[in-house]
Amino acid sequence: MRKIGTALFCLILVACARPSDGPSASSFYDAKDPATGRDIPVVRLSQANLSSAAPGQVTYNPADPGLSIFRSSGANDTRLRQGDVIEVTIIDTGEEGLFSSANSRTLPLGRFTVDATGNVVLPFVGKQRVLNSSPEALQSRIVSGLKGSAVNPQAVVNVVDRPGYAVTVGGSVHNPGRVPLSARKERVSDAIAMAGGALSAPASTIVTLMRGSRKASAPLSRVLAEAPQNVNLLPDDQIFVQDSAPSFTVMGAFKSTGEFKFEPGQLTLAQAIGRAGGLLDDRADASQVYLLRNQVTYAPVASSNGKLLPATTTVTNKPVIYRADMKDIATLALMQQFQMANGDILYAGNSGLVDFAKLFNVYQKSPNLPAASPPVAPSR
Structure with a gap:
């Protein structure tokens, strides 16, 4: 018992x-x-009401401003900066002068980098102060420096690389890294495209833009659908793409x-x-x-x-x-x-x-x- x-x-x-x-x-x-x-x-x-039980297509709060807090007209500053690489070509249309004995009337001078002091040294015209100067202004100064050496000289200055004029794209993209900006006022979607595109679908991709101490995020699908979200970029902006499947x-x-x-x-x-x-x-x-x-x-x-x-x-x-x-x-x-x-x-x-x-x-x-x-x- x-x-x-x-x-x-x-x-x-x-x-x-x-x-x-x-x-x-x-x-x-x-x-x-x-x-x-x-x-x-x-x-x-x-x-269950299957129509109400099914999740809606909107996966974000429409009242959230997202990336639209970053208002700018875009990167349209063409002034030369330290580290910029320029390509200079001289053209002489006269019968006698600098190229009178040459078979071609075009002389590529090559590529030159703006040094830390804001100067660049060019053949025939010497050292030129180019910091905060436009490529067009430098062209005029080259032409003035060639007077007497060429009958009717012309100069073409192209900016081929601007290391300091770029944004950083990282995260879930095919080619993360620095993406250069031009005077075409690139937007967020442009930078992501230049980085090879996102690895996940737009609806499951979150884009975060950091500018200085400010930061905001939005789904890539919203960036592509709403123009205020696809903001213009400025130099040194940072974009992080995250897969949120x-x-x-x-x-x-x-x-x-x-x-x-x-x-x-x-x-x-x-x-x-x-x-x-x-x-x-x-x-x-x-x-x-x-x-x-x-x-x-x-x-x-x-x-x-x-x-x-x-x-x-x-x-x-x-x-x-x-x-x-x-x-x-x-x-x-x-x-x-x-x-x-x-x-x-x-x-x-x-x-x-x-x-x-x-x-x-x-x-x-x-x-x-x-x-x-x-x-x-x-x-x-």
Whole structure:
């Protein structure tokens, strides 16, 4: 009788701490929103509004200014700077003069670098102060310096390299590094294109622009779609491209668990479960498959006259749990229509027999309690 009581006592203790590797089915119905304290609704897939459950196409707050905070007219400064490399060519159209004995009337003088003092040394005209001077102004000075040596000289000065007139593009692009700027007023999309393009799709690519101490980000799809986001660049701007491909997490009684990236295009619940290899036949309860979603929606605010305010947006964050009973054939059909969203969590619970088997295994491994010692007779 004592052994039976001990066994029952151990069984009660083990049952109070039932072994499990995740929440039970009933705990989903007791879940509460940590922000509001309200119950998180559990919606059966057969009762879900599939059009409202599907994530929206907008993945950012429309009221967020993004890259539009950087307002500039672009890099259109053609003045020469230290480190600029110029190419000089002299042309003489006269019959006699500098090139009278040459077969060609064009003389490429070569390439020259503006030194640290802002000067450049050129053949025939000597040292020239070119810092903050335009290529056109230098052309006029070269022509003036050739008077007397050439009958009708002309000069062409081209800037072939401006090491200090560039932006840096890094992150998820094919060719990260320094990208030169010209007088064509390159924009953010131009710099990314010159860096070989982004490695991920525009909708899942975040572009961050850093200018001095200021920084802002926006999806590449928004940069390409909205002109105010595709801002003009200035020298020394830094662009960082980040792959933020959406993903979902699989936990519980699935054959494969972990984080899974979305494939290009939309992803249904049926496809997501297939990506995880399906349920574990000897462990999962097919009627207890849950999808946890932190549903974020952006809605424009209406004024008193009913018109939408373009710069005002409300952000709604609403947790919701969807339950799929995979034993129901109709649910399997609905899973082909239900769209996954970024950050979704898939969880499959254990069947009752699995938890009971764990409980029994723990009881078997529990150490035997020591038998009570017989009373000792007092010595006389």
